[in-house]
């Protein structure tokens with residue numbers, strides 16, 4: 001595959017696996033991060049050492065100017081973004097009554113506004129070229145409900161709504177928009193749940209294990225490939241059968 005991929009939240013977890021995978025498939029990759037500069041730079045260096053092209057850039061997706069500037073830096077290095085992966089996300093468990101308005105606003109700013117900002121930054125170019133793929137990372141909690149996940153679940157359902165409507169709007173322009181909804185994936189995000197809870201979640205998964213970032217990266221890569229050229233507006237769940 002040729003072209004430039006921009007991955008938000010590419011420094012750790014699922015985003016890092018997506019960056020590695022898309023780089024291995026031939027994309028030049030822009031690795032966006034918020035704070036983890038060292039991890040982002042190390043990943044870019046690792047990809048370059050294998051002969052790939054990668055650049056780590058700082059940019060808060062909630063800040064339109066900052067993330068747009070990060071995208072432009074990557075485009076100056078590698079050419080226009082042809083593949084956008086909206087992966088940056090935050091999560092916290094709270095009972096609904098305890099959700100502060102500051103947290104409610106922040107989780108929507110990152111998980112939903114982030115995609116709004118990045119897509120608007122790359123869309124004029126994609127429309128001009130009549131080509132492009134966008135993959136948004138939702139969650140099984142955007143498809144199902146879960147106790148103490150109201151804010152997170154609402155943002156991830158919003159991402160699914162955004163994906164479907166935008167796919168309909170952009171299909172005539174040759175741009176595909178899809179979604180991956182991961183189940184429980186072993187990353188820093190779920191480490192806070194503790195080993196006992198993670199073991200129980202693995203037992204509740206028909207496949208008997210938690211997912212890996214690579215499991216999700218494989219689903220993202222499929223949706224970025226020409227092989228999925230007739231697939232748009234879809235939610236590809238990668239959860240080991242958790243919500244069947």
Ligand code: NDP
Pocket residue numbers: 008009010011012013014015032033034035036037039059060061062087088089090091110137138139140181182183184185186187188189190
């Ligand atoms: P991690 O917490 O491991 O990593 C989050 C990544 O997002 C980091 O690279 C972080 O950057 C980045 N990030 C966070 N906030 C911002 C921001 N405002 N601007 C730019 N980057 C930001 O998360 P996961 O890898 O587990 O999750 C990735 C995505 O997958 C998220 O959208 C999450 O909701 C979703 N998901 C995860 C599941 C799981 O079980 N792990 C299940 C379902 C969905 P930095 O390193 O600089 O902090």
